[in-house]
Amino acid sequence: MSRLVIISNRLPITINRSEGELHYHPSAGGLATGLNSLDDDYNKLWIGWPGQDIHDEWEKESIRNDLASRKLAPVFLTEREIDLYYEGFSNKTIWPHFHYFTEYTAYNDDMWAAYQEVNYKFFQETEKHLREDDMVWVHDYQLMLLPKLIRERFPNISIGFFLHIPFPSYEVFRILPWRKEILDGILGSDQIGFHTFGYMRHFLSAAYRITGYEHKFGRLHIEEREVNVDVFPMGINYEKYANIDDNAATDQSSGEIRKLHASRKIVLSVDRLDYTKGIPHRVRAFGRFIRNNPEYIGKVNLIMIVVPSRANVDQYQSLKAEVDVLVSQVNSEYGTFDWMPIHYYYRSLNFAALTTLYREADIALITPLRDGMNLVAKEYIAAKEDSKRGVLILSEMAGAVYELNDGAISVNPQSPQEIESALLEALEMSGEEQRLRMEIMQMKLKQYDVKHWAATFIKEQKKLKDKNKMANTTHLAHSELDAVLDKYRAADKRLLFIDYDGTLMGFHEDPQAVSPDDEVLKLLKGLAADPKNNVVINSGRDRDTLEKWLGHLNVEMAAEHGVWMKEKGEWHLNPNVVDGWMPKVRELLDNLVARTPGSFIETKDYSLAWHYRGIDRDLGQKRVREFRDMLSYLIQNQDLQVLEGNKVVEIKNAGVNKGKATSHWVGKQGWGFVLGIGDDATDEDIFSALPQDGISIKVGADRTGARYKLSGVSEVRKMFTSLLKA
Numbered sequence: 161m162s163r164l165v166i167i168s169n170r171l172p173i174t175i176n177r178s179e180g181e182l183h184y185h186p187s188a189g190g191l192a193t194g195l196n197s198l199d200d201d202y203n204k205l206w207i208g209w210p211g212q213d214i215h216d217e218w219e220k221e222s223i224r225n226d227l228a229s230r231k232l233a234p235v236f237l238t239e240r241e242i243d244l245y246y247e248g249f250s251n252k253t254i255w256p257h258f259h260y261f262t263e264y265t266a267y268n269d270d271m272w273a274a275y276q277e278v279n280y281k282f283f284q285e286t287e288k289h290l291r292e293d294d295m296v297w298v299h300d301y302q303l304m305l306l307p308k309l310i311r312e313r314f315p316n317i318s319i320g321f322f323l324h325i326p327f328p329s330y331e332v333f334r335i336l337p338w339r340k341e342i343l344d345g346i347l348g349s350d351q352i353g354f355h356t357f358g359y360m361r362h363f364l365s366a367a368y369r370i371t372g373y374e375h376k377f378g379r380l381h382i383e384e385r386e387v388n389v390d391v392f393p394m395g396i397n398y399e400k401y402a403n404i405d406d407n408a409a410t411d412q413s414s415g416e417i418r419k420l421h422a423s424r425k426i427v428l429s430v431d432r433l434d435y436t437k438g439i440p441h442r443v444r445a446f447g448r449f450i451r452n453n454p455e456y457i458g459k460v461n462l463i464m465i466v467v468p469s470r471a472n473v474d475q476y477q478s479l480k481a482e483v484d485v486l487v488s489q490v491n492s493e494y495g496t497f498d499w500m501p502i503h504y505y506y507r508s509l510n511f512a513a514l515t516t517l518y519r520e521a522d523i524a525l526i527t528p529l530r531d532g533m534n535l536v537a538k539e540y541i542a543a544k545e546d547s548k549r550g551v552l553i554l555s556e557m558a559g560a561v562y563e564l565n566d567g568a569i570s571v572n573p574q575s576p577q578e579i580e581s582a583l584l585e586a587l588e589m590s591g592e593e594q595r596l597r598m599e600i601m602q603m604k605l606k607q608y609d610v611k612h613w614a615a616t617f618i619k620e621q622k623k624l625k626d627k628n629k630m631a632n633t634t635h636l637a638h639s640e641l642d643a644v645l646d647k648y649r650a651a652d653k654r655l656l657f658i659d660y661d662g663t664l665m666g667f668h669e670d671p672q673a674v675s676p677d678d679e680v681l682k683l684l685k686g687l688a689a690d691p692k693n694n695v696v697i698n699s700g701r702d703r704d705t706l707e708k709w710l711g712h713l714n715v716e717m718a719a720e721h722g723v724w725m726k727e728k729g730e731w732h733l734n735p736n737v738v739d740g741w742m743p744k745v746r747e748l749l750d751n752l753v754a755r756t757p758g759s760f761i762e763t764k765d766y767s768l769a770w771h772y773r774g775i776d777r778d779l780g781q782k783r784v785r786e787f788r789d790m791l792s793y794l795i796q797n798q799d800l801q802v803l804e805g806n807k808v809v810e811i812k813n814a815g816v817n818k819g820k821a822t823s824h825w826v827g828k829q830g831w832g833f834v835l836g837i838g839d840d841a842t843d844e845d846i847f848s849a850l851p852q853d854g855i856s857i858k859v860g861a862d863r864t865g866a867r868y869k870l871s872g873v874s875e876v877r878k879m880f881t882s883l884l885k886a
């Protein structure tokens with residue numbers, strides 16, 4: 161049976177100490193609900209902090225035994241670690257920074273050191289329990305370094321990571337001094353999930369610009385791994401809020417709420433005290449609404465629930481004081497003897513009171529300045545299952561808006577004018593329109609509930625795990641490499657096709673800066689010295705460069721994808737090439753370079769190449785699309801081909817490619833061993849032209865028709881070293 165190992169900062173069980181005894185309570189939040197609802201097909205183990213600083217070793221052992229029976233494993237943190245890792249780096253650095261409040265971000269080396277230490281502490285506990293066939297799911301911003309730590313110890317294990325808060329734009333994220341370490345940590349995962357496409361897009365942009373990893377449709381290739389980056393919007397336990405037992409939802413608070421609603425319209429606001437929630441902006445906007453719409457005086461109330469949070473942090477203390485003053489100002493300015501505009505409660509509510517508020521409120525005013533998802537909006541909609549009455553006003557900056565935008569009234573939380581207009585629209589909205597909007601949103605939330613969220617993430621991770629196991633292309637190592645070496649030794653006549661850039665040498669912004677180093681020259685010289693070998697450098701490089709770099713070696717060559725071929729020491733031109741098209745295309749490329757600083761043209765005898773390695777990736781792709789569009793009109797009825805390589809676009813004669821050059825040499829005689837190796841799309845032509853028993857090797861992790869893969873230049877060199885020793 162598959163086992164799912166869940167790792168989060170907090171366990172779904174919280175330990176409290178009362179009168180010297182430890183008590184276990186369920187942790188609040190949708191994460192525990194969603195993950196505990198997964199099918200029993202998964203044998204779950206949950207690792208996390210139990211919420212209490214435990215000193216005594218005997219007490220720790222007792223807790224371990226108690227929790228083990230519930231398939232939970234505790235990570236014990238000291239007061240110092242909680243202060244520096246959780247209250248410090250997690251909530252004073254990552255939380256404000258990822259929510260775009262950079263003015264509140266603390267850049268502190270001690271807190272960063274503690275964050276690293278605690279992530280490693282979580283790894284040490286995880287290491288005790290992991291098995292190679294486990295699936296791991298790491299949660300949230302407190303543990304962003306953990307996936308890489310697990311990957312280094314368990315290179316083949318399946319790891320998922322989900323970020324429950326926003327991921328900021330690259331321009332904001334790059335400010336962090338520890339940006340690369342954080343990205344490297346997350347990229348240890350096989351699957352990375354976000355609430356919205358915007359967060360996903362920001363992450364992929366940062367991954368490319370900081371670590372150099374490019375994606376194709378959200379898929380990254382890191383060494384031998386394919387990493388899936390995708391959107392998994394988190395839902396709620398819909399039935400819990402939709403089917404409320406009226407007896408369970410009755411207490412003194414509930415009765416007072418119903419009594420108030422009998423005479424007034426209720427606007428509801430529920431938040432944890434946090435500067436990301438936009439609470440002061442909301443109070444000011446409501447005060448503006450009362451001032452500009454005096455006909456609603458005495459007829460509408462804002463019930464504002466603010467749940468205490470991080471009371472020992474300066475920013476939160478200041479925020480609490482600011483909200484207190486603003487509420488007092490609005491109430492003193494517009495209140496009457498029998499009516500106060502804002503009913504403000506600085507406390508948490510029990511489930512009965514909260515759900516009664518959801519049911520009774522005419523409007524939910526949820527306007528965070530930035531929010532990863534915001535489940536309160538979804539809970540409010542679910543609680544309206546029976547009545548179908550109510551209006552949701554939702555911030556454009558909340559992740560939930562992308563699912564609820566066709567039913568909610570969306571507003572810019574920084575605009576009091578928009579909030580005022582939205583309140584008027586909501587108060588005047590007909591019952592029929594309210595019902596239609598509610599039904600649309602409820603239909604979505606029923607289908608995409610928290611169970612669906614958790615099950616979908618795990619299902620996609622499992623598919624990726626199975627796909628990686630069943631990949632047709634095999635890593636050329638161990639027994640597979642031994643088999644190739646045996647075949648190499650047994651052959652009397654061998655033909656080796658070797659690409660240059662990205663295969664023997666790495667890439668550089670300047671193509672002329674990657675002349676062969678001593679190791680490459682030694683390898684080629686050694687291979688060519690064996691009388692059984694015929695070595696062919698099959699490259700897109702121009703012949704002059706290849707001759708300059710490799711002409712002194714006893715190797716044959718195909719330059720410009722087969723335009724020129726060097727055999728028995730002599731270069732000859734492929735008879736199928738023409739160059740009459742080049743001036744017009746050159747003019748087009750000159751215009752492209754003039755508008756794109758950092759790019760340049762490489763002119764070859766019978767082809768032109770536009771290089772854009774030195775510019776922004778997205779701008780390069782935009783220019784490639786422009787170029788293809790303009791080129792299609794310019795070269796109509798001409799037998800030309802556009803090849804897209806690694807940050808290069810090349811235009812050449814269509815009747816010439818690496819595959820045809822390969823076929824030329826393959827057809828010369830019978831060969832006992834034929835090998836072709838290369839890294840980009842143009843080298844697929846080499847692989848397809850090899851005989852059926854040929855050895856095709858793709859360098860890198862892109863999709864390929866090759867039989868084998870090597871991860872990069874260093875592995876290529878090791879492989880050729882093995883051939884020399886065979």
